[in-house]
Amino acid sequence: MTTASPAYETNRLSVIPLGGVEEVGGLNMTVFEYGNDMIIVDAGLMFPEEDMLGVDFVIPDLSYVVENAGRVRGILLTHGHEDHTGALPFLLKAVPVPVYGTPLTLALVQEKLREYDVATDLIAVMPRDTVTLGSFTIEFIRVTHSIVDGVALGIRTPLGNVIHTGDFKLDPTPVDGELMDFHTFSRYGEEGTLLMLSDSTNAEKGGFTFSEKEVRRAFEDIFAKTRGRIIIATFASNIHRIQQAIDVAVQFRKKVFVCGRSMVKNAQIALELGYLKIPEKTWLTIDRLRDMPDNEAVILTTGSQGEPMSVLSRIATGEHKHITIREGDTVILSAKMIPGNERSIGRIINHLMMRGADVKYEKASEIHVSGHASKEELKLMMNMVRPKFFVPIHGEYRQLAQHARLARNSGIPRDHIFILRNGSVLELSETGAAQLSQVHAGRIFIDGKDAPSVEDIVLRDRRRLGHDGIVIIMVGLERDTRQVVIGPEIISRGFVFEDASQEIIAEVRDLMNQTIMDVEEDVIADVNLLQAKLRARLKKYLRDTMDRYPMILPIILEV
Numbered sequence: 001m002t003t004a005s006p007a008y009e010t011n012r013l014s015v016i017p018l019g020g021v022e023e024v025g026g027l028n029m030t031v032f033e034y035g036n037d038m039i040i041v042d043a044g045l046m047f048p049e050e051d052m053l054g055v056d057f058v059i060p061d062l063s064y065v066v067e068n069a070g071r072v073r074g075i076l077l078t079h080g081h082e083d084h085t086g087a088l089p090f091l092l093k094a095v096p097v098p099v100y101g102t103p104l105t106l107a108l109v110q111e112k113l114r115e116y117d118v119a120t121d122l123i124a125v126m127p128r129d130t131v132t133l134g135s136f137t138i139e140f141i142r143v144t145h146s147i148v149d150g151v152a153l154g155i156r157t158p159l160g161n162v163i164h165t166g167d168f169k170l171d172p173t174p175v176d177g178e179l180m181d182f183h184t185f186s187r188y189g190e191e192g193t194l195l196m197l198s199d200s201t202n203a204e205k206g207g208f209t210f211s212e213k214e215v216r217r218a219f220e221d222i223f224a225k226t227r228g229r230i231i232i233a234t235f236a237s238n239i240h241r242i243q244q245a246i247d248v249a250v251q252f253r254k255k256v257f258v259c260g261r262s263m264v265k266n267a268q269i270a271l272e273l274g275y276l277k278i279p280e281k282t283w284l285t286i287d288r289l290r291d292m293p294d295n296e297a298v299i300l301t302t303g304s305q306g307e308p309m310s311v312l313s314r315i316a317t318g319e320h321k322h323i324t325i326r327e328g329d330t331v332i333l334s335a336k337m338i339p340g341n342e343r344s345i346g347r348i349i350n351h352l353m354m355r356g357a358d359v360k361y362e363k364a365s366e367i368h369v370s371g372h373a374s375k376e377e378l379k380l381m382m383n384m385v386r387p388k389f390f391v392p393i394h395g396e397y398r399q400l401a402q403h404a405r406l407a408r409n410s411g412i413p414r415d416h417i418f419i420l421r422n423g424s425v426l427e428l429s430e431t432g433a434a435q436l437s438q439v440h441a442g443r444i445f446i447d448g449k450d451a452p453s454v455e456d457i458v459l460r461d462r463r464r465l466g467h468d469g470i471v472i473i474m475v476g477l478e479r480d481t482r483q484v485v486i487g488p489e490i491i492s493r494g495f496v497f498e499d500a501s502q503e504i505i506a507e508v509r510d511l512m513n514q515t516i517m518d519v520e521e522d523v524i525a526d527v528n529l530l531q532a533k534l535r536a537r538l539k540k541y542l543r544d545t546m547d548r549y550p551m552i553l554p555i556i557l558e559v
């Protein structure tokens with residue numbers, strides 16, 4: 001299936017998205033090839049959709065770059081979001097090349113690589129720096145987005161200039177005061193741009209995306225009206241949002257508690273690098289929450305997508321060590337409800353409200369603005385850069401199609417616009433551009449931490465079923481009383497249990513029973529949440545006791 005690209009032979013530039021053009025906000029990764037040189041822009045993951053049972057996250061199928069590893073000159077990162085960086089540990093295991101990015105992006109990546117025990121050269125660049133990798137000279141161009149330190153790329157090739165926008169919006173009043181570099185984009189427009197790849201996330205939305213500063217006003221409104229504790233959930237990487245929450249907390253003379261491993265870690269990194277500014281004695285450790293008057297406490301945490309194991313989820317179901325929701329608390333979900341997560345988020349909101357909290361969320365309040373450009377901004381970008389050819393990226397087909405329509409309306413001829421699929425090869429030459437061939441592309445499901453080796457990446461799912469097998473936990477609950485009436489039955493196929501003693505199976509059964517008994521009432525009332533708990537508990541147990549990672553499928557019947 002995999003073919004060497006014809007770019008290998010002559011004066012041709014190939015552009016190959018390996019992910020990001022069939023999904024919104026996931027798997028972003030694009031390969032550029034000229035002659036014998038290859039560069040990779042971003043290598044992102046995607047979080048599983050609700051029907052992908054037993055999966056932690058998804059990465060692009062890397063076999064094409066793995067097979068061409070010897071030609072890869074470097075990896076360039078546009079920003080630190082996981083949908084652009086999350087596949088790096090896996091990619092670097094197979095393709096150990098230097099990685100280029102801005103300081104915050106690299107600091108976030110460094111942390112992840114350490115977790116996975118992967119090392120490589122991380123080379124920090126600043127906006128307007130240039131780097132030469134084989135036939136490519138790449139310039140980093142500052143953009144505004146929902147994470148600080150984002151850049152677009154200006155890529156000079158022997159055939160002409162390419163602009164890859166990364167994720168962006170045109171924020172005229174960014175929280176950190178670092179404006180988008182309009183000047184450089186216009187310079188490319190004047191020089192002539194062969195091709196632009198641009199962010200399509202909000203290509204369906206008219207007008208302009210609000211500035212991040214708008215969120216501050218919404219926060220101020222809520223802070224002014226609230227007497228109780230305020231809990232704000234957002235993405236750990238959204239340093240701007242965290243900064244704004246802290247600024248408003250200071251303005252209202254409140255103290256801030258940061259809760260959750262990833263949020264604490266990111267805040268520390270951003271603080272050390274100077275991207276986050278917190279006045280002294282504002283950030284307190286969580287154990288001091290107990291002594292704090294309600295009207296002085298602001299808690300920052302993750303879990304805005306309803307992730308079952310997140311801090312917010314544990315707070316919502318009464319399982320958090322330090323935080324118990326009570327009447328008077330206000331919870332702000334300051335993030336977009338990502339499509340596919342609505343059910344999980346709705347569940348968390350229900351639990352929080354049942355416990356007496358007032359919950360503010362996207363649909364009911366202005367507490368989130370998007371990090372992506374809407375139609376008018378996309379048109380402005382198109383007018384600044386004035387590309388000859390155009391490829392919409394970062395979206396599902398419908399967003400790409402809307403963006404393509406905008407491009408046509410901005411004067412780019414129909415046959416100069418290409419809506420690509422993952423693995424499509426767009427070839428540019430002196431005579432034009434065409435989509436002629438296809439390389440192998442797809443998705444790899446990752447469960448657990450181990451970064452698979454080269455062959456593993458391809459064989460992994462098959463091997464995993466063959467090697468570590470599958471464990472099914474079946475539990476029947478009486479619909480009303482929530483008493484366990486069936487099981488827990490432990491059924492396994494191809495897993496070590498088959499030749500293990502009955503003792504181990506009995507132990508697992510006890511463990512599952514205990515887990516069910518330990519959870520709070522509203523967890524047991526919630527099949528999805530209970531499934532997540534059982535799975536997490538058993539996964540940890542099998543990892544700790546046997547170092548095995550079977551696929552685990554909890555099935556809960558209501559009888």
Ligand SMILES: [Zn+2]
Pocket residue numbers: 025026028081083084167394
């Ligand atoms: Zn993105």
Ligand SMILES: [Zn+2]
Pocket residue numbers: 079081145146167371
């Ligand atoms: Zn992003």
